Amino acid sequence: MTRRRAAAAPAPPLVATVQRLQRELDALRRERRAHAVVEQATGLLIARQGCSPEEAFTQLRRISQHSNIRLVDVAAGLLGAVAPPPVAPPPPPEAFRPERYLRPLAPPPEPAAGGPVPLTGEAAGRYHLARAAMATARDANALAEMLAEAVRHLGADSTLLGLLEPDGAVRLVGSYGLPRSVASLWQRAPGTVHMALLRAAVDGDPLWLTRDEARRRGYDFIGGGAVRVCLPLRRAGHTIGVAAISWDTHRDLDDGERAYLSALAETAGRRLSALSGATGDAPAAHWLEAVLDALPGSVAFWCPVRDDAGRVVDFRLDRCSPDATDGAERGRDALTGLRLLELHPSAADDGIVAGCARALHDGRPFHWGPGPAWRAGGARPTRVLLSLRAVPFGDGLLASWHYHDEQRRAADRSARLERAGDVGWVEWDLGGDAVAWSSGAYRVLGRDPADGPLLLGALHRWATPSDAPRVRAALRALVERAEPTEVEFSVRRRGAAWPVRLVAEPVVDPDGRVAEVHGAVARR
Secondary structure (H helix, E strand, O other), rough: OOOOOOOOOOOOOOHHHHHHHHHHHHHHHHHHHHHHHHHHHHHHHHHHOOOOOOHHHHHHHHHHHHHHHHHHHHHHHHHHHOOOOOOHHOOOOOOOOOOHHHHOOOOOOOOOOOOOOOOOOHHHHHHHHHHHHOOOOOOOHHHHHHHHHHHHOOOOOEEEEEEOOOOOOEEEEEEEOOOOOOHHHOEOOOOOOOHHHHHHHHOOOOEEEHHHHHHHHOOOOOOOEEEEEEEEEOOOOOOEEEEEEEOOOOOOOOOOHHHHHHHHHHHHHHHHHHHHHHOOOOOHHHHHHHHHHOOOEEEEEEEEOOOOOOOOOEEEEEOOOOOOOOOEEEHHHHHOOOOHHOOOOOOOOHHHHHHHHHHHHOHHHEEEEEEEEEOOOOOOEEEEEEEEEEEOOOEEEEEEEEEOOOHHHHHHHHHHHHHHOOOOEEEEEEEOOOOEHHHHHHHHOOHHHHHHOOOHHHHHHEOOOOOOHHHHHHHHHHHHHOOOEEEEEEEEEEEEEEEEEEEEEEEEOOOOOOHHHHHHEEEE
């Protein structure tokens, strides 16, 4: 009798394996964040009590055992008990911060009596745990997930993070608990849509809404829900985006819970700003890059530099166009990050800094020059001929400048050559009847510059009667048949015949017609 082999147990499905690995990864992440909080608390005890690291850790573990509270919760509670309410730290110095191109915040309202509710006890501990977790977020979706984890004890069901665009739109950059179909639908919400999260981002004020309140105020909810909290995300005095937290069932939030959510929003705003800056996806960065890359000449965004009293005392070139130059040897890379007074030491005395500050204040464009200014660089400053224009852009200026020295030097060289060779250049625009002569052309043809140049069709009248027909025939061939010409003739100059030579060539448009005539005249 043949014995049958027992059937093997079916292999676990791939989905179960992925879920198990995900749970293990989440556990490792939580363990790493918990370890960071314990280390912070240990360092605090070392600084306060002057004990060794081993003694500090032993104290934490003894408290955990006697109180039957997890070690990480003891550490978080210790940090929360001694830490002041969370305040955004001052931003580090940066060469380029795209948040500057958004609208600045309105002055904050007067604080209510009693001030903000401080975080103490369990709320402070939870906040420190959440802050440690958000500091490890690698992208906006991970940040949204960590924000959701920080508010899970409040019963929240989903979180959403958006960045504010210069045109008032909000671009969705991260979400957790939100259906993919909904997230895909609202990748970018234009400023014309009446939505709570848009209003919070643009106004810079938090919104605490139930669905009924939102309906009465005409707001739309993304993804449904019974309660929605929309908190502006700030960085260095600007609103850069918004965080939305939703509850599927009704929940009343007390003052302490609102203070906790506001503190989380401050931390999320700083982390989102750092993430977006590191990935080149910062708000308005691509807008400014596209503008500067498309503009010819020297153009840059100038960020105001203020003194302790808030007065504008200088400007920093935060971002420069590809062709930006100081008119000498320095280009875009060398100019980016420089201050205006480092580039032009006389800008304060010449009224440039004051004029730009005035434009920043009243919103009107500022023009300066052409005028002389000192340019730094090299062994010592040099005198240059400068003109510039600056217009308000965000909370800075979009400025363009031009050095006229090269054109002036080229004109001087041309004038010297004309005088030495007794020659001059002439140009006629046949479509617009525009005529341009150099000073040498007036001298060669014996015409007073005060009388202006002659039209091409009238040039033969300036020749002597015997040479006029030859000049007219040469010009007709030039204009009608587009043939280059060289003709010698005499002009009437101070009562005598003055022999000259004209060499001219046509400039033909796409239709084959002569649009311009360029030439030179010389004394024979």
